[in-house]
Amino acid sequence: MAEMTFYSGFVIPFIVGTSVLFAVILYKYMRWMVRLPREDKRLVRRGVFSRATAEAIWESVAECLLHRRIWKVNPLLGYMHTAFALGWFLLIVVGWAETAAYLGGRLVPLQGHIFFKYFTTSLDHAPRWGVDFEAVMDLLLLYVLSGLALALFKRIRSRALGMRRTTRLTFGDRVALTSLWFVFPMRLLAESATSGIYGSGGFLTGSLGGALVSTMPAASMASFETAAWWGYSVALGVFFVSMPFSRYMHIFTEVPLIFLRRWGLRSGETEKSFDHFQIEACSRCGVCIDPCQMQRDAGVTNVQAAYFIRDRRYGKLTREVADNCLMCGRCEGRCPVGIGVNALRLNSRHSLNGTPADGRYDYVKGLDTSTGSRVFEGAGCEIGYSMKQGRVGFYAGCMTLLSPRILKAMEVIFAAAGEDVWWADRNGGVCCGRPLKLSGDVEAARDMMRFNEGLFRRHGITVLVTSCPICLRVFREDYALEGIEVLHHSEYFERLLSEGRIALSASDDGGLLAYHDPCELGRGCGIYNAPRNLLHAVADLVEPTETRENALCCGSSIANIHLPGAGQLAIGRAVGSAFEATGATEIVTACPLCKKALTRGTDLPVSDLAEVVERHLKVAR
């Protein structure tokens, strides 16, 4: 065994590649960790020795090796990813075991493990530890190769793997992808050649080696062997060097991302170091492309999450790509890596578009256009609302103000419930700030939020009802409204119904309702059932194919500041026809903006939930 030097010229590409890979990755991770803001570092310190770490380990195995989430998207796609990840991982681990089994505790350099077959021709390859390593390694190689075959197939027919569209590649991706495709076939050839010459090898390498030897003169066989090992090493080296600069950076980055996320780190309103982990954990698998309505209905194909993240990663992000997104959240829900792309997009918008608040909304100071039967003028806020338990305020929001039918319905329902309501903005008010926030103007948006907070507090309300999911979300996420319960009107109606303050009568006109989930209400605030429960109480309800968590966006999302009217209309029409296909006689939604958008997109009548509830109120209580 003394002749086992574990060195040959062909290992150089591999050694160089590996060194570069680990150097770059270490450099990147160190840099990002060091630059984490103080609060994030505190989270890391707190999280390291907590249960979160254990959970992170399990998640890493489940996602990075087994690709559980991709299996859920499509089993074939899942198999492909698992074959590469788990297969390769096992090749390494089992390879390690093989070395240990045959060479004992002896220190073997890295290339010794990787090119084990080449350097250990002098060994007898009888099973050790009761394991036929050659057969197992061949099996694993076959497993990975089957994944590779699927990947090739996907390039030709992505639809079969559940993807209508796949991502377009960058140069780095192309280099990495090409070298990756060569790694395992080269390994097969190299190991087979050596096995053939030395009469070793498992069921795969052994038999392929035998076939090679029998068809080739011995002299050419020797040079073929050398060439194959060179090819294998070069493929590995090139892949390793290109990996940190390509989408394959995700292979490693997903792991720290999982840990950091488990420890509570999140992307925020402004760009920060943690974003790098999210960005480089994106494999550009393209799962985000198919659900995107911008792509599907508006013909916009360069803004999807994968492309946005790619452009941002390489510093090529344009305003158009950052802005031209509905932020409906359909892609985010499906991301196998769980990247919070909306948060990333928002902080990109902040960097690209944010301008100093600069007192530009000072004109709202001291304004109060609210109305209500008893406007409270208290000395101190705290005393104010403790004195006025149960006082309900209604904030219509800009969009509801353009939908008088909703306003009128609210008025009727409030009256039916005997609610004494304070109307925050019936005569026009100050915008909730979410549109501004969504456009990246975070600081300026805060001015508006502070204004409305002050207004709500001054009037001592304890329940804030809104008919607009856009406002609802910002009230819940960004407003400091301790002591004030924020309800969407659907939740509020549900409560009135359960408390017996209103009663609804089912209609018998044979009408069939279909409910459209507004993005901000469903995926945004997790409210799916409240509106449905109310609708169930009054009529039969049908669901479109894509509903609830997968519900379509109406296309007029306030989050997209770029999309021209024609695109909005195209999406609205597509959504309209999805509803027409259900056979519904009426579409009901719970967002004034969705209502306007859908009204343009279909000939079916479109109503807000409030209108339906009003229509079915039992007058005599």
Added chain:
Amino acid sequence: MKRVIVIGGGPAGMQAAVALKAAGLEPVIVERSDALGGKLRDWHNLFPSATPAREVLDGLRKAVEMARVEVLLHTEVEGLTPDGSKPSVEVALAGGHAVQLSGGRKLEAAAVVVASGFDVFDASLKEEYGYRIYDNVFTTVDVERMLNEGGVALADGSAPRRVAFVHCVGSRDEKVNQKHCSKVCCVTAVKQAMEMRALFPEADIYNFYMDIRMFGPGYEELYQRAQQESRVNFIRGRVSEASPTIDGRIQIKAEDTLVGRPMKMSVDMLVLAVGMKAGSSCEKFARTADAALSPNGFLAPADLFSGCVASGVPGVFYAGAATAPKTIGESLAEGSMAACWVVEYLDTLAK
């Protein structure tokens, strides 16, 4: 065969039928409602001359009666081919046309004149104007009806002290997929504003417009009279919102664009000058006749200049507002013109 089917018994259809009869053919008017006259039945006085609509209607009816034109009421045309399929050009060229009627009937003819007219835009789609939400929001069609019924009044029967007309409701508005100009609403709103003045000498009357399009003979003069004699105020700005006031009136918001400042005002009565939408059957006719539709949904004439009553399909002709918003006068002219084209077409076939 001398039979010619005229689809629609409005002004254009009636005029076409009378002219066809005079030319020795056998027109049959197929009308889906219970009487001839189309929307002319709902109008009060016609712009710009204030001629009572009844006069024009009676004249047409009398002419149809005198000519003994066959009329099928309560009958709807389901398609321009017997089974709703694509037509066979050979049959058409051979002078054979058959249309599918409601109730499974078929009617054969040598030619067809489509005079199916237009639909009135549904103002409740412009929710922000409050039609069918607030009691005192009306459309110009409602006002014509009220005038016919003998009086314009608020929902509680009282007289309005302030009336505002909103132009371009359901016209020139991509938000309701109506990009075209309906052309007649400006002059209708001006005419009605003047009628309001006559009814309510003390009222304030306002017209909110984007552009005033007075394209016809005597229209511009009518506009000037509305300003000068009828004291109608014209404000250049599109009303964007209507909301109720505490005293049951309607507050509207617009920008006075000539001054450059937003404005609001409360009115007792809001009248929406509704536009003309493509007739609901246009799509069906185009599909079954293999004819073209304009982007705005009206039937597309073969040529805007020399073939405005031709469909491009042999034996099928158009008249009136089936192809675009038109005035009564224009519809009547096209009725006659379509009849001429039918006669010429059949003559050519006979040769």
Added chain:
Amino acid sequence: MGAINFGYTVSAARAIDLDRNDLGPARQIAAEMPEFAACIACGGCTATCTAGALTNFNFRMVQTLVRRGEYAGAWREMNKCMLCGKCRLVCPRGINTRGVVRLIKRKLGDY
């Protein structure tokens, strides 16, 4: 020069001088957002404007001035906009009014 205090200064010209105004930025804006030119000045946007109800802000007028090459103060005016989007919902020409606000701020303002 300028040492003498006359007690008055030359009044600024009120006329919009299209010979002198640099229409380049206006054309750039229109090129990035062609619908910018589709405005028929109906004023619906200004009438419904949330900000315009609270302060002196006239979106229609400011964007018209920009189209005429009168840029002074345009982005500061646009800064009053809350981006709430009501104007976009009432625009009969389907103009992406919020996009126009942002574009004007970007081309003539501070980012």
Added chain:
Amino acid sequence: MKRSSWKEYQKEIADDRYYYARSCIRQNFFPGSETTFLRIMREALGKDIFDDPRHTSCTGIGYHSDIVPLDTTMAVVARQFALATEAGYENIAVSCITSFGLYTEILETWHEFPETEARARENLFKATGREFVIPKNIAHTSDLVFHNREKIEELAVRRLVDARTGEPLRIVEHIGCHYAKIFPKSGIGGSEFPYVLAGMVEQWGGSVVDYPERRHCCGFGFRNYLVQANRGFSIANSRKKLESMAPYKPDMIVANCPGCAMFLDKWQYALAEMENSTYGADGRGIPVLTYEEMAGLVLGYDPWEMGMQMHQVDVEPVLERLGVKYDPAAKFLGRAGKYIGAPGEAAVNSFSGDRIYRIRQ
């Protein structure tokens, strides 16, 4: 719209025997111009023109500033007519455009509303015991020069051309607003295409500059200048004209109105001080001449005798171009050879800084 439209309106101009009505402000700002006018009329053309020391201001400035009521103005104008009547003249030659406009306006008012004439006659009689006959002909003095432009050309010693190249001088003509904008029929060429100055320029060999703001007011506007708070508007209007004519590189401006000549001249100085901008080709301003000075130069009169040293923008460039022989050192020497004082240096003074004056001083 080539030239002919500028000649279309014609009016009747009496050939001889004039009662001369002077301007208030011209005697301060262009003191030699009226003298030059009389000299041309009397010496060169042999006309009878009566210069009456008894006549007064027409009150035009006060009238247009809403200080003097119409009845007062009518009585004052009636007195001028009475003086002419007493002196035996039927034609009046008015030196000032505003006076000319006012006389025309009052005659027109009397014609339309005879009771106002009766009242004016009554007021005049009560106050002074005078009576008048309505003049047969009222002309602005520029009308008279225009009327005699061919005769002057016959007597001319030079033409309005560059003495070195023979090229016609580029001349901006500016007509006072009250010349024909009130009653187009009262001006030669009417209000849109007044030909009175253009006719002289073309007759004497110059070329008229047609520029976009040709018809715009000089900016005086009475209240706009007289109230200091409004003066910025006055000067802005002058600037508008100057900016509009500057690209044509005019050699000079000629005006027929006292206010116009003064403001187009003096505002050039003020603009140079305020904004550091001048409009002449050489960065020294555009010389502004009265039509009498222009005619005087054509007839070979000495510029200093005509009072041209009183201009704010130095006129020497025009004199040089026309080839006028003049004594630069005599510029600020008055009648008796006494030094009258030179202005301080300014951007629009291209020659006043010359050492020669200092030496003489």
